[in-house]
Amino acid sequence: MTITEPLAANGTGPPAVLSAHGVTVRFGGLTALSEVDISIPAGALVGLVGPNGAGKTTLFGVMSGLLHPNKGHVNLLGTDVTKATCETRARLGLARTFQQPELFLDLTVREHLVLAYRVRHYRSRLWKDVFTAGCLKRPDPAETERVDSLLELLSLDEVAHQPVRVLPLGTSRLVEVGRALATAPAIVLLDEPSAGLDRHETERLSGALRRTVMEEKVSLLLVEHDVAMVLSLTSEIYVLDFGSVIAQGPPAEIRENPEVRAAYLGDEDIAIAAS
Ligand SMILES: Nc1ncnc2c1ncn2[C@@H]1O[C@H](COP(=O)(O)OP(=O)(O)O)[C@@H](O)[C@H]1O
Numbered sequence: 001m002t003i004t005e006p007l008a009a010n011g012t013g014p015p016a017v018l019s020a021h022g023v024t025v026r027f028g029g030l031t032a033l034s035e036v037d038i039s040i041p042a043g044a045l046v047g048l049v050g051p052n053g054a055g056k057t058t059l060f061g062v063m064s065g066l067l068h069p070n071k072g073h074v075n076l077l078g079t080d081v082t083k084a085t086c087e088t089r090a091r092l093g094l095a096r097t098f099q100q101p102e103l104f105l106d107l108t109v110r111e112h113l114v115l116a117y118r119v120r121h122y123r124s125r126l127w128k129d130v131f132t133a134g135c136l137k138r139p140d141p142a143e144t145e146r147v148d149s150l151l152e153l154l155s156l157d158e159v160a161h162q163p164v165r166v167l168p169l170g171t172s173r174l175v176e177v178g179r180a181l182a183t184a185p186a187i188v189l190l191d192e193p194s195a196g197l198d199r200h201e202t203e204r205l206s207g208a209l210r211r212t213v214m215e216e217k218v219s220l221l222l223v224e225h226d227v228a229m230v231l232s233l234t235s236e237i238y239v240l241d242f243g244s245v246i247a248q249g250p251p252a253e254i255r256e257n258p259e260v261r262a263a264y265l266g267d268e269d270i271a272i273a274a275s
């Protein structure tokens with residue numbers, strides 16, 4: 001890995017926490033991404049949208065380290081991480097959530113956050129606790145305070161002592177966000193967090209993400225099929241179509257962009273969002 005300047009993707013504007021430059025990914029003869037540039041500044045909530053097959057999941061993979069591009073670079077907090085693993089990126093400050101929540105069903109909501117906090121803050125003690133069966137006991141005051149404040153931020157305090165097994169999907173998604181935040185990341189990548197949620201749950205999640213960006217020193221990249229959600233929540237949106245960025249800008253511009261409307265022709269989400 002080499003240290004480089006964390007410039008925004010277009011070389012101007014505020015320094016990026018995470019950026020991709022000229023990223024191309026091919027699967028055999030299919031070009032899934034072609035020369036994609038994207039940049040997420042500090043403290044920003046950035047959206048990535050596009051119709052099915054546009055390349056969103058592929059770009060998510062390139063940014064999080066699951067996939068290595070054929071061409072181009074990924075930069076995280078000034079470090080070129082193009083070839084770095086997911087684990088290295090996590091250590092540098094990148095967290096992610098999964099489309100299917102990957103939670104431990106018998107652990108409580110609070111225990112999930114405590115574990116994530118300990119993985120980040122004192123890895124050595126975590127393993128000692130596991131081997132001495134002292135796991136999840138003996139909290140220190142900083143840990144208790146941080147976990148309590150995250151439970152409150154995400155409105156999870158009332159279910160803090162429930163096992164995640166009994167939670168509805170919308171609440172499980174919030175647990176995943178809380179777990180990501182407990183690792184003190186600089187950026188969290190969210191993979192279609194609204195998938196499978198009803199309107200009420202989506203609104204609750206949107207509120208929690210809005211509060212997170214306002215109150216935490218963190219950037220969020222929201223990869224979403226739900227265009228209405230992204231338009232209402234983010235400050236900057238990238239639109240992918242057939243592996244290329246066809247538009248980039250604030251929600252008001254994206255809403256009016258004829259190319260974006262054409263890409264989503266017949267898609268109810270944008271029809272609702274644009275009306
Ligand atoms: N592992 C893979 N092997 C072959 N083709 C793939 C693979 N992953 C994705 N693709 C193809 O790449 C394109 C982009 O897919 P994807 O990134 O999943 O789009 P989106 O998430 O926007 O729906 C699609 O045409 C998809 O069929």
Ligand SMILES: [Mg+2]
Pocket residue numbers: 056057058
């Ligand atoms: Mg996808």
